[in-house]
Amino acid sequence: MANLKEPAARSYGQYCGLARAWDLVGDRWNLLIVRELLPGPLRFNELTTSLAGIATNLLTERLRALEAGGVVERRLGDRGILYALTPWGAELHTPMEALGRWAAPLLMSGRGADSFQPRWLVLALPALLHDVTCTATTEVGFNVEGLLIVLRIDESGPTAAIDPDQPPTTVLTAGPDVVVGLVAGGLTVEQAVAAGELTGDIEALHAAFTDERRL
Amino acid sequence: MANLKEPAARSYGQYCGLARAWDLVGDRWNLLIVRELLPGPLRFNELTTSLAGIATNLLTERLRALEAGGVVERRLGDRGILYALTPWGAELHTPMEALGRWAAPLLMSGRGADSFQPRWLVLALPALLHDVTCTATTEVGFNVEGLLIVLRIDESGPTAAIDPDQPPTTVLTAGPDVVVGLVAGGLTVEQAVAAGELTGDIEALHAAFTDERRL
């Protein structure tokens, strides 16, 4: 039975780009859904587990709204439905990275009891390292909770990706607190190594970056 | 009687910069309040009228939350209380401008029945003109609904301000639709002039910008 509830579309009614963007992606969970899809398409259930706490009906409604707004698209994958960003939706990467950078001070208090997904580092690493300069193109892998996140810095700045075809030679293993601490500048490599929470090719890590950020 | 409702602080509970930023500024109206304060401090009533539609209790609650989060601060001005952004709050300018730029396609449908405040152009103009190059430092004033918005483009990019001490020599008069149309590239200067909706020193306007954006 088709009893689709109209989402009411409560709009700010303002002739302003920010307000109109907000009408589209400002509802609760929306930006976090986009964040999940930034590294690549996901299935419905992968979204529910990664977002831990969202009600399934809400996720359905939000995905529909984002699809109607041209931010998200459904694809029929091999084993079911895949949700992916449209090209325009993927361009949200820029403002979201800027917002992640603004929020750096909020990460200094540490993880606490919060949930964490290695996937989120794909947005966070480039955001936090935005001002890092690099003498040559550099790739460093972070093995976080079994998932390989590869950070790449070249002249156009830092980017990150999940499980690329070509793994980098330098791979470090560490938990989220250590990775964020290192990247946000609140922790030195020496401190992390001394605590036994950072393992891997430390020399290569030192060589990879300038001393500016102590990484 | 002190019957202050505890805002409950419903958090996403995620160790992620974006999520924590959202816990702080993601509630309804929050980012629009910040947008209002970007060009300069305002009083409570100025916020209620400019945001047209926000309930006074909500505005109170949001201002308190933003103050507690270190984004907004209260100042005691000459004639009452002024709300202003903290230095960190003002840094939201960068992600908000990026979001405004992302939302450019949403402005192409025109104003419609939406409300409008010239103040909003302080964010919108630099956002939409982000990729405009300029041979020399240029200042152009837009007189919109009686308020003078001054756009300045130099080698570090475009910025805008309200009613500066030193008004520019080139001042144009136009409504919001025309200004946005010109700046977003959906309208040529000739079209705007032909419609009688753009008046002022058009020659200077032509000379001020490159032909790239037809402005």
Place this chain on the structure above:
DNA sequence: CCGCATCCTCATGGATACTG
């Protein structure tokens, strides 16, 4: 299992009236 749809409860948002 996966991808939803329905139902229920309670927190949040919105409009209006009122006050120091």
Place this chain on the structure above:
DNA sequence: CAGTATCCATGAGGATGCGG
């Protein structure tokens, strides 16, 4: 002017059901 207090509508969160 700068908020409070109050009431009602809406939206979020959680549990459950159900066809494929």
